[in-house]
Structures are given as C-alpha cells and as structure tokens.
Amino acid sequence: xxxxxxxxxxxxxxxxxxxxxxxxARPRHLLAARIGAWFLAGAFVVHTASMGxxxxxxxxxxxxxxxxxxxxxxxxxxxxYLLVQRFYHLPAVGAFVTPLVxxxxxxxxxxxxxQAEVAKETLQNPALTFHIFTAAAGVALFAIAFGxxxxxxxxxREVKGKKFGALFSRLPPLQSLDTxxxxxxxxxxxxxTVALLLGAFTxxxxxxxxxxxxxxxxxSLVIWLFYGALVQVxxxxxxxxxxxxxxxxxxxxxxxxxxxxxxxxxxxxxxGSYSNTPAAGPGGTP
Amino acid sequence: MSRRQLFLVGLSHKSAPIEVRERVALTGDELxxxxxxxKAMQGVEEAFVVSTCNRVEVFVQSEALDPARLFFxxxxxxAEEHLYVKEGPEAVRHLFRVASSLDSMVxxxxxxxxxxxxxxxxxxxxxxxxxxxxRLCNRAFATAKRVRTETDIGKGATSMSQxxxxxxxxxFGDLKGRAILLVGAGKMGALSAKALKVLGADTIxxxxxxxxxxxxxxxxxxxxxxPWEELPxxxxxxxxVIVSTGAPTFVLxxxxxxxAMKLRxxxxxxxxxxxxPRNVDPACADLDNVYGYDVDDMQKVVSANHEARRGEAVRAxxxxxxxxQAFTQEREARAALPVLATLRQRAEKIARAEAERTLSAVxxxxxxxxxxxxxxxxxxxxxxxLHGPTSRxxxxxxxxxxxxxxxxxxLFGLDEQEQSSRASRGREGNGTAxxxxxxxxxx
Numbered sequence: 001x002x003x004x005x006x007x008x009x010x011x012x013x014x015x016x017x018x019x020x021x022x023x024x025a026r027p028r029h030l031l032a033a034r035i036g037a038w039f040l041a042g043a044f045v046v047h048t049a050s051m052g053x054x055x056x057x058x059x060x061x062x063x064x065x066x067x068x069x070x071x072x073x074x075x076x077x078x079x080x081y082l083l084v085q086r087f088y089h090l091p092a093v094g095a096f097v098t099p100l101v102x103x104x105x106x107x108x109x110x111x112x113x114x115q116a117e118v119a120k121e122t123l124q125n126p127a128l129t130f131h132i133f134t135a136a137a138g139v140a141l142f143a144i145a146f147g148x149x150x151x152x153x154x155x156x157r158e159v160k161g162k163k164f165g166a167l168f169s170r171l172p173p174l175q176s177l178d179t180x181x182x183x184x185x186x187x188x189x190x191x192x193t194v195a196l197l198l199g200a201f202t203x204x205x206x207x208x209x210x211x212x213x214x215x216x217x218x219x220s221l222v223i224w225l226f227y228g229a230l231v232q233v234x235x236x237x238x239x240x241x242x243x244x245x246x247x248x249x250x251x252x253x254x255x256x257x258x259x260x261x262x263x264x265x266x267x268x269x270x271x272g273s274y275s276n277t278p279a280a281g282p283g284g285t286p
Numbered sequence: 287m288s289r290r291q292l293f294l295v296g297l298s299h300k301s302a303p304i305e306v307r308e309r310v311a312l313t314g315d316e317l318x319x320x321x322x323x324x325k326a327m328q329g330v331e332e333a334f335v336v337s338t339c340n341r342v343e344v345f346v347q348s349e350a351l352d353p354a355r356l357f358f359x360x361x362x363x364x365a366e367e368h369l370y371v372k373e374g375p376e377a378v379r380h381l382f383r384v385a386s387s388l389d390s391m392v393x394x395x396x397x398x399x400x401x402x403x404x405x406x407x408x409x410x411x412x413x414x415x416x417x418x419x420x421r422l423c424n425r426a427f428a429t430a431k432r433v434r435t436e437t438d439i440g441k442g443a444t445s446m447s448q449x450x451x452x453x454x455x456x457x458f459g460d461l462k463g464r465a466i467l468l469v470g471a472g473k474m475g476a477l478s479a480k481a482l483k484v485l486g487a488d489t490i491x492x493x494x495x496x497x498x499x500x501x502x503x504x505x506x507x508x509x510x511x512x513p514w515e516e517l518p519x520x521x522x523x524x525x526x527v528i529v530s531t532g533a534p535t536f537v538l539x540x541x542x543x544x545x546a547m548k549l550r551x552x553x554x555x556x557x558x559x560x561x562x563p564r565n566v567d568p569a570c571a572d573l574d575n576v577y578g579y580d581v582d583d584m585q586k587v588v589s590a591n592h593e594a595r596r597g598e599a600v601r602a603x604x605x606x607x608x609x610x611q612a613f614t615q616e617r618e619a620r621a622a623l624p625v626l627a628t629l630r631q632r633a634e635k636i637a638r639a640e641a642e643r644t645l646s647a648v649x650x651x652x653x654x655x656x657x658x659x660x661x662x663x664x665x666x667x668x669x670x671x672l673h674g675p676t677s678r679x680x681x682x683x684x685x686x687x688x689x690x691x692x693x694x695x696x697l698f699g700l701d702e703q704e705q706s707s708r709a710s711r712g713r714e715g716n717g718t719a720x721x722x723x724x725x726x727x728x729x
Contacts (some may be wrong), residue, residue: 028438160571162583162592169441173459175554193463237551240575 002057003109005050006071009028010109012043013078013101019095027170033091037082040098044078051075067108070263072132074105074139078255084144090172096147104120104143128202134195135220139254142227145181145260146251149244152177156241178239181247189227196224219257226250288330294377295354296343297350299391302368309362310342321414327353332416334385334423338401340391343384345377347418358458378422379610385426386433387440387530388602392557394595419559422613429609436605439598442591446474450558450579454482454526457556457577461487464525468492469517469537471499472530474560479507479528491520495531512657517547521546525553530560537561540569543576558584622679622691628700633672637664690693703716 019036020200023029051071081097151171158168171177199220200210211217238246261267290604297307312320317337324333329349331439335357336343344354351371372380383389405422409415434440443449452459455615462507466487468479471494472630479490494500497513504511512520512584521527521542540558547555557578559566571578641664645657652660675694682690692701 028435155456159453162575162579162586164587168456173455174457176459237553240554242574 002050002054005046005053005103007109009047009050010102012039012046013098013105016040016043016094017098017102020091020098023091024095024170026063027092030091033094036094036098037085040094044075044082047071047075049080069258070104071108071145072136074101074108075139076133076136076200077143079102080137080140081144084180084184088174088176091152092170092172093144093148093180096151097144100143100147107270114252123200125205127205129196131195131202134198138188138192138195139258141184141191142251142254145184145188145247148177148181148184149247152181152244153241153248155185157246164261170271173280174240178243181244182234182239185227185247185250186231189224189231192224192227196220216259219261223250223254223257226253231251232251289351289373289492290329290347292418293346293348293351293354294343294379294380295358296336296341297358297365297368297370298341298343298389301370301508302365302451305622306337306364306368306385307342307360311337311339311360311366312342317408318412321409321412324353324357325412325414329353333414333420334406334407336402338398341384341389344379344380345419345422357447362604369437375614376609376695377607379526380615381422381426382606382703384417385430386602386606387430388433388599388606392444393592393599394441395444396440396595399427402430403427419562421617425609425613430605431447432605432609433602437598439595439600441598442587442594444588444591444595446560446581446584446588449584449591450478451481452486452560452587453577453579453584454556455485457554458485458525460553461485461525463488465489465491465523465528467524468503468509469527469529470494470561470565471496471503472532472560476503476507476532477530478558478560479509482526482528486650487526491524493517493520518542518546521555524555526556526558528558530558531565533561534563535563535565536567537565538567538570540567540573543567543570543573547573547576560584579706580715603705609729610686622682623698625691625695626676627681629675629694630672632698632700634665634669637668640664641677 011015016036016039019032019034019039023033025035026032046127052073054068078101081094081101085091152174154167155171155174155177157163158165158171159174199217203212203217204210225249230243230250233246234243297310299307304310312335313353321333321335322331324335324344324346325350330346330353332347333353334345336345343356346354348354351373355371358369380389381402385399387394387396387398402423406415406419411420442497443452458464461482462485464487466479466482466489468475468490481516483490490504490507491512491584492500492504492507492509492510493514493516495501495514497511500514501511503509521538527538543555543557553577554575554577557566557570557576559578559580562581566578566580568580570576582588642663644660645652679691679694
C-alpha cells in the first residue's frame with residue numbers, strides 16, 4: 001500500500017516537473033510554474049501519507065533501508081523547496097530542483113527493498129527520529145543548493161561569455177542565484193551540524209559510544225568539514241563561480257559517499273542491524 | 287442597393303520620405319476638421335485616420351476610395367506617387383498589422399497601439415467613426431493584445447542603453463543601494479546611465495577630465511561630480527562603470543581593475559565600454575567577478591533581438607490572419623442576418639393571418655384544442671419551409687458568400703426598409719438580435 005502511494009506521489013512529482021519545465025521553456029506561461037507548484041504540494045502530501053503508512057507497516061524500519069533513505073531525502077527536498085519557493089520568487093529554480101527530486105526517488109519505486117532489524121526501544125528514541133529528519137533536511141538543502149549553483153554556473157557562462165542565448169533570458173540574475181546558494185549552504189550546514197550532534201547522542205545511547213569509526217560517521221564528518229569550510233570561505237569574500245562550483249562539488253561528495261556507503265551491504269551499521277554491538281554483521285535479511 | 291466597403295489609402299515610412307509625410311500629417315483640431323470634411327463627402331459612411339510621424343492612413347467606409355485619396359492630394363500633389371491603396375479584407379489586415387506593430391520601423395514597439403487607439407478616439411469624438419469602425423478598431427486592439435501576449439514580439443532590447451539595462455539586470459538583479467560610475471562625457475554614456483536608473487540605483491558618480499563639462503554632465507544625469515584623480519577610489523565604490531570618453535587609448539587598464547577588485551573584496555563589477563576606440567582594456571573582462579562589455583557586444587544583442595522579433599513576427603502574422611478571417615466572416619454573417627430575420631417575420635405574419643382566417647371561418651365548430659392545432663399547423667409549415675433556406679443562408683454567410691442573401695431578398699421580395707425596421711425592433715427585443723442592428727452592405 002505504501003509503495004502504491006509512493007508511486008502515485010512519483011507520478012505527481014513527474015507532473016510537477018513537467019509544469020516547471022514547460023515554464024522554463026516558455027517563460028511567458030507563468031501559469032505552468034503555478035500548476036507545477038500545486039502538483040508538487042500534492043505530491044508532497046501523498047508522499048507523506050505513503051511514508052506514514054510505511055511506518056505503520058514495518059515500524060520505523062522504513063528509514064533504515066537504502067530505499068527508505070532515498071524516499072525520505074526526496075521528501076525533504078520537496079518540502080524544503082516548497083519553503084524556498086515561499087520566500088524567493090524564482091520559479092525557474094523549480095525546473096532544476098524537481099528533476100532532482102525525481103532522480104532521488106527513482107530507485108525507491110522498484111521494490112520493497114531490504115528491511116533492517118532494529119530494536120524497538122532504539123526506534124522509540126526521540127533523538128534518533130530527530131537525527132534522521134535533520135540529516136535528511138541538511139542533505140535536502142545541499143541538494144537544492146546544488147541545483148541553484150548549477151543555474152549560477154550556466155548563467156555565468158552566458159553573461160561572461162557574452163552568449164545571451166535562450167538560457168540568458170530564462171535564468172534569474174547572477175546575484176540572486178549567488179545569494180540563494182549561500183543561504184542554502186549556510187542553513188544546510190547548521191541543520192547538518194545539529195544532525196551530527198544528535199547522531200552522536202543516539203550512538204552514545206545505543207552503541208555506548210558516540211564515535212565508532214563507522215564509514216557513515218566518517219563520511220558525514222568529511223561532508224560536515226567540507227561545508228564548514230565553504231561557509232568560512234564565503235565569509236572571506238569568496239563568491240560567484242568559484243563558490244558555485246564548490247557547492248556543486250559538495251553535493252557530489254554527499255551523493256557519492258551516501259550511496260557508496262549504503263550500497264555495499266554491511267559496510268555501515270547505519271543501514272544494517274541495530275544491535276548493541278557495532279560489528280553485528282551484514283544487515284538486510286530479516 | 288448602394289455598395290459600400292472599407293478602403294484604405296495611406297503612406298508610411300516604407301513608401302514616402304519624411305518631406306512628404308510631414309505635409310500630410312495632422313494632429314488635434316486640424317485632424318478633427320479633416321475628419322468632419324471626410325465624413326461629409328458624398329458616399330462616405332464612416333472615416334478614421336491614423337496620423338503619426340511614421341504614417342498617415344485614411345480608412346473610409348464608403349462607395350469609392352476617391353474621398354480618401356483626396357485627403358492626401360488636396361494637401362500635397364507629391365503624395366500621389368507614394369500612396370498605397372487597399373480595400374476590403376486587405377485593408378482590415380493592414381490595420382491589424384499596424385496596430386500589432388508589425389508594420390513599424392522597430393517591429394514590436396509599444397507606442398503604435400496607443401496611437402491607433404487615440405486616432406480612433408478622435409474619430410469617434412467627431413462622429414466620423416460609427417458602428418463599423420468601432421467593431422473594426424476594437425478587433426484591431428484585441429488582435430494587437432493577442433499578438434503581444436501570445437508572441438515575444440515586444441521582447442528583447444532594441445537600443446544600446448536598453449541592452450545595458452538588461453545586462454546589468456541579469457548580473458545584479460537590481461541596483462538598489464549601489465552606485466553607477468559614469469566616466470567621460472559621451473552622449474551614449476549619459477543615456478545609458480539615465481536608463482539604468484530604472485533598476486533603482488540611487489547614486490550616480492560622474493568623472494571627466496575636464497571639470498566644467500563633468501559638472502554639466504553630473505547635473506544633466508542627476509549625479510555628483512568627482513575630479514578625475516579620484517578615479518581609482520570611484521572604481522571601488524561603484525558597481526556599474528560606464529565609460530565613454532574621446533580618449534584614443536585605454537582609460538581603464540587591467541592593472542587598475544585588478545587593484546580595484548582587491549580593494550572591493552572582489553565584489554562583482556560591471557564595465558560597459560561605449561567608446562570607439564575602446565576605453566577599457568578587454569583583458570579586464572577575463573578577471574574573476576568582472577563583467578566587461580564593449581559596443582560590439584551590445585550591438586550583437588541588438589541585432590539578435592531584431593532577428594528574434596522578426597521570427598516572432600511570423601507567428602504574429604498567423605494570429606492576424608486568423609483574426610482577419612474571423613472579422614470578415616462575422617461581418618458577412620451579420621449581412622445575412624437581416625435578410626433571415628425579415629424572411630421569418632414575413633412568413634410568420636402570413637401564417638398567423640391565414641390561421642386566423644381559417645379559425646374565423648370554422649371557429650364555432652372547434653374546441654380550444656382544435657384551435658391550437660390549427661395554429662400549430664400553420665407555424666409548423668413555416669418552420670419546415672424555412673428550415674432549408676435558413677441553414678443555407680447561414681452557411682453561405684459563414685463561407686463568405688454574400689450574393690445569396692441578396693438573392694434571397696430579391697426572390698422573396700423583401701425590401702431594405704423592412705429589413706432595417708425589423709432589425710431595430712430586434713435590438714430592443716433581445717440581445718441576440720443585436721447582431722442585426724446595423725445593416726451594412728458589403729460586396
């Protein structure tokens with residue numbers, strides 16, 4: 001049932017993407033972007049219902065599989081973009097973010113995925129719940145920042161290279177994109193920091209150690225350091241193309257490490273069995 | 287039956303030099319008087335004149351085009367060889383194209399629609415334009431609006447200063463709280479600086495080698511003058527720098543800009559070089575966060591936009607074609623309606639009379655139901671008999687065939703007077719009959 005709903009949500013995401021893309025191709029039709037936004041909101045609601053049902057069917061386990069992780073990330077990108085849209089009137093951004101949501105969700109549509117063994121009392125730990133959601137929100141903001149940074153790089157090429165082609169008129173002003181990227185990175189970094197602290201807190205409670213050299217912990221720290229550095233160099237005056245490229249690199253790092261760590265079964269205890277001993281062997285088979 | 291139709295006689299920037307145009311162009315009271323004269327001429331039903339600096343065009347709904355031609359030839363004999371003449375749908379198409387700015391010097395410019403609207407207002411003010419011109423012009427305005435909203439014909443800057451605004455807008459979004467620096471006293475520079483004000487720049491800094499000329503310029507563009515020696519400092523303060531001096535060498539060198547960028551903490555800087563020979567070293571544009579443009583770059587945008595507008599014009603022509611068709615068809619259907627209405631009225635009158643005669647002869651032998659049957663039978667005969675002609679007439683009208691309504695009128699012996707009296711009654715009666723309100727005669 002949850003999978004059916006997820007597929008329905010995906011269909012709505014496709015419609016939303018189509019709306020934003022039509023607007024991008026024909027900027028005269030602002031209505032297309034509006035319709036896209038409504039579809040996105042609808043998709044988000046259905047997606048939420050699907051996740052709620054998923055939780056009911058398999059307990060909080062939903063979020064511990066690769067599939068659940070993708071679904072949650074797609075969901076947070078959607079809600080974060082809906083919020084961004086609320087505060088910044090840049091409908092062109094939708095044409096870059098909604099395809100990203102589709103990409104993130106694509107792997108979740110194929111099947112049930114594996115299920116992890118997690119102790120009930122672990123699942124009921126509120127710190128863990130917050131850890132999961134803040135981590136996803138941080139990644140979602142990095143994802144949107146990636147989309148906006150890509151727009152910046154494309155627009156900068158038009159403006160600086162004196163091309164003034166179709167993209168030039170369709171993409172927003174450079175400075176708007178630059179400012180938005182910076183804010184997304186900064187907010188993403190703050191939320192990601194909270195996620196890491198909550199993660200350490202949970203680990204301390206469940207695994208008896210806040211830091212256990214788990215591959216996901218290590219890669220998360222690397223990501224955190226990268227974005228931390230990004231926030232710092234921005235303060236030092238770095239902006240524009242260089243900042244946009246770094247932002248894109250940051251998200252590439254997120255994707256590679258996240259997918260890499262999770263795709264190898266048993267590499268990380270984050271996706272596997274949550275018993276009290278970190279080295280509990282490969283997870284995935286109930 | 288007199289036959290009136292729409293004629294257009296005119297000349298424009300495409301057909302006539304300015305010396306001829308200025309002799310026939312009229313405004314205000316002169317134009318009002320000319321319109322009244324036109325209207326008063328033999329055979330002229332309605333008249334309407336578009337008179338701008340680029341065109342003078344006389345539209346008349348009349349039996350012949352001579353009154354419109356006379357409008358020009360009476361003012362200057364030279365006009366004769368520059369005149370173009372169009373009639374019927376051709377004239378309609380021309381007006382739609384003019385209103386949609388397809389015939390303008392700068393295709394897609396915005397002003398012409400306002401000028402046509404003004405011209406119509408003037409003509410209807412002196413009662414020269416009536417029902418037909420009103421429908422024609424309103425259709426033209428609606429067409430122009432469609433063209434503007436459904437195509438990008440008005441998009442893209444077509445002047446240098448407008449291109450500068452577009453460029454700066456794409457870099458900075460707006461210029462609120464930022465400064466524009468104007469270097470040198472070139473005319474294009476001042477124009478661009480003024481145009482950039484729409485982006486909300488609140489400071490315009492002006493510098494020039496000669497202080498007197500610089501002060502003058504500062505006053506002219508609403509900025510403050512700063513001595514030439516302060517240029518390095520000004521480069522740090524400004525966001526957009528417009529350079530147009532008469533100097534034969536680079537006024538802004540890459541080294542100067544490099545130094546300024548360091549002091550600006552690499553905040554974005556836009557350099558617009560409007561001078562020929564160039565005043566800004568092209569190497570400046572290669573620096574990070576520096577956006578540099580010269581006259582050639584801007585001219586390229588202007589030509590690209592002209593090209594794009596021409597492309598959009600093709601799509602606009604299709605819209606205009608459809609509107610001309612719709613307008614002509616509507617007009618012809620309108621011509622058939624009075625005939626239909628009269629025919630039906632005549633037939634129903636006969637049916638009623640005959641039914642009454644029958645009833646008064648045999649009335650006593652019939653009950654209420656029987657009476658109603660007789661009346662219904664008379665009505666049914668009328669309906670059945672007229673069904674064919676009605677649909678045939680409507681079809682013919684929609685297809686643009688105007689001879690059939692005339693033939694029907696002749697065949698059934700419906701004279702014009704009856705048609706118009708029926709029509710004006712219909713107008714009071716209900717909304718749908720309004721279409722028949724004004725009997726026009728068309729070819």
